[in-house]
Amino acid sequence: MESPRFLVGQFLLAMPGIGDPRFEQAVIAMCGHDDDGAIGIGIGATIDGLGLHDVLDQFDIAHGEAPNAPVHFGGPVEPRRGFVIHSTGWSGQDTIDVAARWALSGTIDVLRAIAQGKGPTRWIVALGYAGWGAGQLDGEMLRHGWFNVAGDEALIYDTPAAERWAAGFASAGIDPRLLVPETGTA
Secondary structure (H helix, E strand, O other): OOOOOOOOEEEEOOOOOOOOOOHOEEEEEEEEOOOOOOEEOOOOOOOEEEHHHHHHHHHHOOOOOOOEEEEEOOOOOEEEEEEEEOOOOOOOOOOEEEEOOEEEEEEHHHHOOOOOHOOOOOOOOOEEEEEOOOOOHHHHHHHEEEEEEEHHHHHHHHOOHHHHHHHHHHHHHOOOOOOOOOOOOO
């Protein structure tokens, strides 16, 4: 059986009972997946009490035109490192295109551009990321940890964070209320 590789531009949805409370009902926007490993940004939960203005203040960037949007829990790896998932019409110093569906930036220039009203038209900010070593994600997918669905900009930008997990399953025709965390044995 071929391993599930190259999930760039798709979403991973945590299956019920994934076994790690940090990933309960997680939605991960996959930004890289190859033989060396995988990286994604969590978009399924926000960090209570933390908004974009707080992040801008840490870098002495005037708020300008930037709304005080919530900051997402991007993942448990490097939780103080920031990322911006954004529309593809803007590019900065380190911006990478993610399967022509969205872009990912991780340097301060994107925050300055957003505050100045010159940045990407659509964006979300996250702290941290989800990362997997070589073959790790492939194994987790084969053991019923994750479910992948097509990358859809509406899920990122038009669906509230708290609704993304259920909406992701719904996009595949699955009612997540019917999923069970364990299977029986025969």
